[in-house]
Amino acid sequence: MTSQVRGSQLARLLGQWHALPGRRRSPDYAALAAAVRGLLADGRLPLGVRLPAERELADALRISRTTVSAAYRQLRETGHLASRRGAGSWTMLPGTHRVASSGLWTPSDDRDMLDLGIAALAAPPQLLPAARAATEDLPRYLGGAGYHPTGIIELREAVARGYTERGLPTRAEQIMVTSGTQHALDLVLRLMLPPGGGVLVESPTYPNGLASLAARRARITTHGLSTDEAGWDGELLLGSLRQGRPKLAYLIPEFHNPTGHLMPAELRERLVATAHSVGTDLIIDESFVDLPLDDTVLPPPTAAYDRHSRVISIGGMSKPYWGGLRIGWVRASAPQVQRLAAARVGVDMASPVLDQLVAVHLLADAPAIVADRRRQLTAQRDVLIDALAARLPEWRVTVPRGGVTLWAELDGPISSALARAAEDEGVRLAPGPRFGLDGTLERFLRLPFTLPAADLVEAVGRLAAVRYDLDRAVRPQWREPAVIA
Ligand SMILES: Cc1ncc(COP(=O)(O)O)c(C=O)c1O
Structure with missing residues (x-):
């Protein structure tokens, strides 16, 4: 490229x-x-x-x-x-080092640790009743072998209905259920990316997305997002596609992780047209699409502009519902879904039937559950912004119109140092460089508003103290790898 x-x-x-x-x-x-x-x-x-x-x-x-x-x-x-x-x-960067983009799992066994490294909510109260109802449904499936590589039909239908209601007519044959959005991304890359193939991503972007790309030996190029409201620069983004003609682009147009940006309808349309004209397939990650905050109106789904099966949408239940469910999906053409299912047989065969039944019950109650989540996130976001304004007024944030994260611009290139020092004070952070390549983004920090309000206030208080001491502190080393989600 x-x-x-x-x-x-x-x-x-x-x-x-x-x-x-x-x-x-x-x-x-x-x-x-x-x-x-x-x-x-x-x-x-x-x-x-x-x-x-x-x-x-x-x-x-x-x-x-x-x-x-x-x-x-x-x-x-x-x-x-x-x-x-x-x-x-x-x-290049002087003394360039590659930041490990793999988020390794550390069990969160320290109960006093305020974990701002993970941008996901605790389970909603509706989860337990949904799980009980699912066990009642299970006998209907027990007479079969239980392997459904594309997912159980009830869940595929429910997911397809969700897209149709968003203005993108979708049939169940176009949906494949996966074990989370991450799994969806990995499967799509297995199918569509030859080793060494070029992929355009946003910078910053979701770290585990980078990990999936690294695992497939992708040649990654980036489109740098701005910190103001706009986010994407249409001319530069489309220019990069025209110039580089990457095999794939992996983008997060709805309440982008970590910046919270929302791509406008007009750019979605031009993006799809340009991608088609240069032969790039788009993987559109809709993890946060259910979580507009305030009165934000969602533009049409990116795939609504697609006439040539160039757009593969991936999404899942981790952000609006619960990450522990491990339910995600791919929306693609019916033949692509069949090919994905064939690829999946060599990986994990199929997703658990019981978990899929839980998902069906949760989706049946979607309007109420999602409305609760949005209320909760709005309140927590506002508490976090107020706490930052009071305790760390030098940091700048753009108020996100949805999603679960703030992308704070710090008062210097201190993100990794701050994260190391904060760990000692019981706050786990995902520093800016985790969201980019090659150690850039040290002036930024992702702050999720997924913890309860009191924890967010406490975390900001500890961060303010750490920031104050930082210049004098002896820098400790990372003690252990931590998952970022
Ligand atoms: C943009 C994005 N894609 C994918 C994922 C992974 O989601 P899942 O838990 O559904 O695998 C996340 C989780 O943080 C995310 O932010």
């Missing part, structure tokens, strides 16, 4: 680079180099991409070529650019 940034694209990303806050009397070339370093550190400009030739960037920015040359020279000296004569210059 070509990974090259054109002059006009870099100029767009750089924006008001010559008037960045903190700039005093530094010369233009130093300001330009600093702005490029900032884009790299925030994951907006990917690593390993070729920057425009000096002349091209000078024209795009309407500055002299000498200024660009000097900026590139400084970037080479600081280890942010590697150049080869005649071949161009590629972005």
Whole structure:
């Protein structure tokens, strides 16, 4: 895949680079180099991409070529650019280290630990009655072998109804039930991604998505999301597809994890059209689609714009219902579902029948359960935002219009150090670099609002204390890996 940034694209990303806050009397070339370093550190400009030739960037920015040359020279000296004569210059980070994108499981056995590493709610009260009702239904299935590689028909019908109600007519044959959305992603990648195939993802993105891609040896390129309301830059996103023509793009348009962004309808439509024209298949992760907050109106599903089976939607019950259910699904064309089922036989055969029956009962009660969850999340989000404003006013957050997470912009590149120190104070965090590649995103921290309000206030109080002590603290090492979900 070509990974090259054109002059006009870099100029767009750089924006008001010559008037960045903190700039005093530094010369233009130093300001330009600093702005490029900032884009790299925030994951907006990917690593390993070729920057425009000096002349091209000078024209795009309407500055002299000498200024660009000097900026590139400084970037080479600081280890942010590697150049080869005649071949161009590629972005890098000094002393680049790969952040482990695999979230390993640590049992949450420390009851005093406030776990902000996991963005998922405790089970709703309706779960136990649903589980009891499911056991009553089970005898209907006991006469068969119990293997249903695409899922039991009642659940496939219920999931298909959900899509149809969202304006995307769907038949049960187009649904395959999986053991969670993560499993859905893994199966789709098995089917659709040849080893070494190119995949475009957002930066930041869901860490376990990156882990799945790494397991399939994907060649990953990124589209950097902005921290303001907009999130995706349509021109740059579609430009990356046209230029790189990746085999797949993995995107989270509804209340994106971790930023909470919602992709507008107009970009969804252009995205699908562009993907089709360049031969890219889209994996659309709808994990958070049931959780708009306030009066946010959802745009049509991305697949509603699809006429050529380019869009595979994945989703599940972990966020609105309970992660412990391990129920997810794929929505694709009926032939794709058959191929996925064939691939699945070599993995886990089928999902447990009893769990699927529990899911059927929960979905029958969906409006009431989801309305409760949205009320709960709205209240918890507001408590978290108020606590941050009171205790850590230097941190900036954009209020998410849905989902379960805030993406906080910190007062410095301290996210990993903060996470290490916070662990000692009984707060587990998912630091910014877990959501990107190659150690970028140190100025960001994901904060879920899935814990009860009192725990969120307590956690922010502890974080404020840790932040205060951070500069003087001796940095402890990670003691153990932790799951991030
Ligand atoms: C974007 C996204 N996709 C997938 C998952 C995994 O979900 P599941 O528990 O359904 O496997 C998560 C969980 O955090 C997520 O945020």
